[in-house]
Amino acid sequence: MSGLIPLTSRELIRWYRNPVSLITGLIQPFFWIALFGSALGRFPTIFLQGAPNYITYIIGGVLSITSVFTAMFSGVNIIFDRRLGPLGRYLSSPIRRSSIVFSKIFSSTLRILVQVAILIFAAMILPNGLRFENGFSLFDSAVLITAVVLLALIFSSLFSIIAIRVTRMETIFGILNLVNLPLIFVSYAMFPPGIMAGWINSIAKYNPVSWSSEAIRTVIINGTLTGSQLANVGLWLLYLTILAASLIILTYVISERGIRD
Amino acid sequence: MESIITTENLTKIYRGSIKAVDSLTVQIRKGEVYGILGPNGAGKTTFIGMLTTRVTPTSGRATVAGLDILKESLKVRKRIGVVPQDLTTDEDLTGYENLKLVSRFYDITANEANRRIDQLLNMVQLQKHSHRRVKTYSGGMRKRLELIVGLVNDPEILFLDEPTLGLDVNTRMQMWEYIRDLRKRLDVTIILTSHYLEEIDALADRVSIMDNGKILVTDTPSNLKNSMKEDYITITFASPDDLKLGEKFFSNNEKRFSGINTLRVKVPNSDETMPDLINYFSSHSVKITRITIQKPTLDEVFLEYTGRSLRDEERGDARKSMFTIGRLRR
Ligand SMILES: Nc1ncnc2c1ncn2[C@@H]1O[C@H](COP(=O)(O)OP(=O)(O)OP(=O)(O)O)[C@@H](O)[C@H]1O
Ligand SMILES: [Mg+2]
Numbered sequence: 001m002s003g004l005i006p007l008t009s010r011e012l013i014r015w016y017r018n019p020v021s022l023i024t025g026l027i028q029p030f031f032w033i034a035l036f037g038s039a040l041g042r043f044p045t046i047f048l049q050g051a052p053n054y055i056t057y058i059i060g061g062v063l064s065i066t067s068v069f070t071a072m073f074s075g076v077n078i079i080f081d082r083r084l085g086p087l088g089r090y091l092s093s094p095i096r097r098s099s100i101v102f103s104k105i106f107s108s109t110l111r112i113l114v115q116v117a118i119l120i121f122a123a124m125i126l127p128n129g130l131r132f133e134n135g136f137s138l139f140d141s142a143v144l145i146t147a148v149v150l151l152a153l154i155f156s157s158l159f160s161i162i163a164i165r166v167t168r169m170e171t172i173f174g175i176l177n178l179v180n181l182p183l184i185f186v187s188y189a190m191f192p193p194g195i196m197a198g199w200i201n202s203i204a205k206y207n208p209v210s211w212s213s214e215a216i217r218t219v220i221i222n223g224t225l226t227g228s229q230l231a232n233v234g235l236w237l238l239y240l241t242i243l244a245a246s247l248i249i250l251t252y253v254i255s256e257r258g259i260r261d
Numbered sequence: 262m263e264s265i266i267t268t269e270n271l272t273k274i275y276r277g278s279i280k281a282v283d284s285l286t287v288q289i290r291k292g293e294v295y296g297i298l299g300p301n302g303a304g305k306t307t308f309i310g311m312l313t314t315r316v317t318p319t320s321g322r323a324t325v326a327g328l329d330i331l332k333e334s335l336k337v338r339k340r341i342g343v344v345p346q347d348l349t350t351d352e353d354l355t356g357y358e359n360l361k362l363v364s365r366f367y368d369i370t371a372n373e374a375n376r377r378i379d380q381l382l383n384m385v386q387l388q389k390h391s392h393r394r395v396k397t398y399s400g401g402m403r404k405r406l407e408l409i410v411g412l413v414n415d416p417e418i419l420f421l422d423e424p425t426l427g428l429d430v431n432t433r434m435q436m437w438e439y440i441r442d443l444r445k446r447l448d449v450t451i452i453l454t455s456h457y458l459e460e461i462d463a464l465a466d467r468v469s470i471m472d473n474g475k476i477l478v479t480d481t482p483s484n485l486k487n488s489m490k491e492d493y494i495t496i497t498f499a500s501p502d503d504l505k506l507g508e509k510f511f512s513n514n515e516k517r518f519s520g521i522n523t524l525r526v527k528v529p530n531s532d533e534t535m536p537d538l539i540n541y542f543s544s545h546s547v548k549i550t551r552i553t554i555q556k557p558t559l560d561e562v563f564l565e566y567t568g569r570s571l572r573d574e575e576r577g578d579a580r581k582s583m584f585t586i587g588r589l590r591r
Contacts, residue, residue, distance in 0.1 A: 004363035014353045089349035092313045093366040094338040245262070261315060 003095025006164030007103030015111060026115055029066040033059070033123050036190065047192040051221045055129050060171025061189030063119060063144070064151055064209050067112045068183060071152040074108030076172050082261065084168070091261060098255040101164065105156040105251070112152045113145070134223030143219045143233060147212040150240035154208055157247035164251075164259050189213045208243060211236035265291040265418060265450050266312060271321035273307050281307040283474035284321065289452060294444060296465030296482075297454040298559065300571060303455035304474040305333060306346055312452070313343050326417055338457045339367065342416030342449075344407050346423045348393045356382070356406050357391040360413055367414040374413070381409035400540035401432040408439060419443070423458060437463055445501050458559040458571055468559070470566050477566040483557060489557040489565065492531035494538075498522045506547045515523055531556070 037055040051057035075098065078101065081087040090100050123130035159176075166172055184190065186200055187209040193201055204210050215236040218229050225233065273282040283303045291293045297305050310316030312325055314334035323330045325337045349488035350359045357378065364374035382388040385405040395403065406425065411419060421440070425433040441464065443449060455461050461468050462482050469479040478485065498504040500522070507524050511517050518528035528534045531554045541548060563571045 003366055006362050010351065010354065010358075010362055013358065014351070017353050071409050084352065085345075085347050085349040086351050088315070088345050088347060089343075089363065090366075091315050092338060092341075092343040092345070093363065095366050096335075258317070261310075 003090070003093070003099035004102055004106075005007065007095075007099055008107050011103055012105035015107065020254040022111070022115070025066070025070055025111075026118060028069075029062045029115075029119055030122060032062050032065075032190075032244075033119070033129075034126065037126065037129070037171070046121050047194050049217070051217075052131050052133055053128050054205065055123055055126065056131055056133075056220060057192070057217065058190055059120070059123050059130050060144075060220060061187075061209075061213040062123075063116050063148055063216060065184055065189055066115055066119060067212070068155045068209060069149045069154045069180070070112050070115060071105075071108055071155035072159045072176060072180075074104050074111070075156040075161075076163045076176065077104050078160065078163045078259070079167070079169055079172060087259070088261065091259065096256065097259050098252045100162045100259065101251055101255045105160060105248075108156050108170060109149055109152045113147060116144075116148055130220075132170065132220065132223065134221070136220070136223060140219035140223065143237070146237055147215045147240065150237070150244045151208060151212040153244040154240065154247055157244070157251040160251050161247075161254055164255055167260050183207065183209055185215065188217075189236070208240060211239050215240075262290045264288040266323070266325050266452070268312075268323040269321055271308070271311060271323050273304075273311060273316060273321050274532055275318045280474045282311065282318075283463045284473075285476055287469065287476065287479070289450065290467075292448065292450055293466040294440075294451040294453060296461040296468040297452070297471050297476075298456065298458070298461045298468055298563065299454070299471035299518075299570070300456055300567075300569070303456075303471045305471060306422055308471075309343075309422050309454060309472075313420055314338055326440050333350035339414070340417050341409060342411040342414060342419040344411035344419070344421045344424055346426065346454075348403055348407060350403065350406055352396040353394060355392050355394050356387055356398070359395060359406065360391075360410060363410050364413045369414065377413060377415065381412055384442070385409055401435075404428060404432070404436065405439075408436070412443070415447070416449060418450045418452065421451060423454055423456070425455070425457065432458075433460070440464055455503065456571060458563070462559055470563060472567045478562075485559065485562045486557045487530075489561050490529040491557050491561065492528050492534075493525060493553075493555040494528060494531055494534065495551075495553045495555070496549055497551055498524070503547045503549065506545050507542075510541050525569065528576060 033055055036058060037053070045051070048054065048057040078087065081090070087100070091097070120130065162175060163172060187204050187207040189209050193204070196204065215233045218225065218233050222229060266287070268285050268557055270284045270289050271282060272280070272284050274280050285308065287452075288354065297308065299305050307316055311318050312323060312330065314330050314337050317331070326340045326550070328337045328340070332339055350356075351362070360378045360381070361374065364378065369377070379388070380392050385408060387402065387405055387409075388465065390398065390402060395406065398406065408421075408424060424440070425436045428436065440451065444451065453461070453464060465482060467479060468482050468485065469476045471477070496507060498507055504522050504524060505517065508517070510517060511524070511526050514526050514528070520527045535554070541547070560571050563569070
């Protein structure tokens with residue numbers, strides 16, 4: 001995939017030149033941690049699956065949602081290249097069309113990992129914040145990173161596919177607005193399954209945001225996993241892997257067939 | 262002469278059944294500057310889009326440097342340079358970074374790329390500004406940068422789609438110099454679209470006049486102009502008596518208009534008329550104070566083939582360049 005490395009480094013230079021976008025991407029998740037954490041500070045801990053406080057409970061959800069949002073926006077980022085002109089240059093250069101899209105997907109993944117690191121640090125220094133009461137092993141951090149990265153790949157691919165085919169900005173932003181609330185609230189990102197209405201619960205089970213949130217939550221709360229917890233985490237990561245792989249292949253095929261100019 | 266681009270009934274129909282390019286069959290020769298002159302919406306950009314593999318043809322075939330534009334599009338893109346009508350550089354990168362990025366799309370070593378980039382920056386006098394972000398460039402600087410971005414891979418064929426659109430007269434002339442210079446130093450075939458008559462006239466070896474997706478005629482600019490057979494000779498005489506004598510010379514010419522001591526006539530070929538006229542004036546001692554010869558421009562040619570004048574289009578040009586800038590700033 002010629003073009004992938006130069007285009008990814010272009011994305012990283014642009015990111016480094018616009019630190020504001022990194023910060024604005026962090027404001028919302030930071031509010032969630034701080035606001036929900038203090039507002040629901042006396043949330044009955046019986047619902048929290050063993051977490052010592054609400055922040056420790058929701059951090060997995062907040063990291064997942066941050067990943068989804070950053071990924072969605074970098075997926076649709078191609079519309080700006082189309083509007084401002086660089087896409088025309090790339091389309092008439094001898095590079096694979098897919099490298100244009102994958103440069104965005106990969107650079108956004110890197111970006112998400114940085115955001116995740118900052119958010120974890122922020123959650124730890126808050127009063128009554130994130131606590132790893134049962135430790136946090138190398139394996140646990142591998143689970144966390146894998147879940148966040150797979151989720152990022154899923155949503156950046158999905159939204160790249162949309163942006164490759166749809167050229168109207170209004171349509172794309174319409175879709176973004178339509179999906180963001182259900183993705184958060186019809187999932188186990190913020191609230192325990194125990195307090196959800198039955199119908200939400202039955203949909204939330206199939207939301208990839210739930211798989212990632214629950215996987216991260218399980219390792220953060222428990223540190224060392226029991227056999228059944230391990231099986232659950234493995235299953236969630238498997239679902240995420242299958243979905244991410246399918247969407248990446250689809251993105252490759254669709255982008256190679258042509259990117260709307 | 263050897264053809265470097267050939268097309269056969271190349272057609273593009275957009276949704277809504279707009280025939281943007283209508284069954285074009287052309288041959289572009291190796292080493293020439295081939296101009297395409299046409300008003301807004303003629304289909305110039307679409308035609309170039311297909312040759313540069315950006316736009317998929319609806320039907321027909323084309324080869325560029327002997328390569329099929331559909332089956333070997335990646336190879337075609339290696340051999341061509343493109344300067345599209347819209348700006349393509351990344352505003353958040355510097356001029357140098359933009360050039361460097363594009364050079365990495367080709368199989369050129371970093372050293373070779375740096376050497377070329379330096380040379381190109383020098384050519385368009387941007388070396389001083391190469392480490393500024395493109396965001397801070399003026400319109401003319403950006404167009405100059407666009408030109409050399411299309412040249413980093415040392416292409417065999419260069420496509421220039423309205424390279425001077427929206428530039429002021431001085432900057433435009435400067436761009437013409439760069440393009441002429443390119444032609445001299447590099448062995449490159451140039452395909453140039455424009456709706457500026459003077460630009461095509463100044464730069465193109467051959468020109469196709471395009472309208473509504475069709476090419477109406479192709480020839481050298483001078484052949485096209487000569488074929489119009491309408492030169493104007495305007496003479497100012499020293500006195501009314503001289504005018505009378507002068508009118509006698511043109512007595513058989515219907516297309517004759519007289520003013521106070523001046524005479525304006527239309528002749529098929531002034532190059533042939535002038536020697537006779539000079540001899541006549543000296544043998545009859547006619548005193549003249551001024552003589553002007555006006556040859557036809559490509560606009561007369563355009564008018565002849567399309568029934569419309571391109572000059573009227575140029576007036577709409579300010580609006581178009583505003584639109585282009587609007588599009589960039591959005
Ligand atoms: N992507 C597109 N979708 C639909 N119609 C298009 C598209 N691009 C161009 N057209 C139409 O095709 C015709 C030719 O357009 P094109 O841009 O090729 O003309 P042009 O000669 O380059 O004009 P200009 O001098 O304004 O650049 C126009 O009628 C235009 O509206
Ligand atoms: Mg055009």
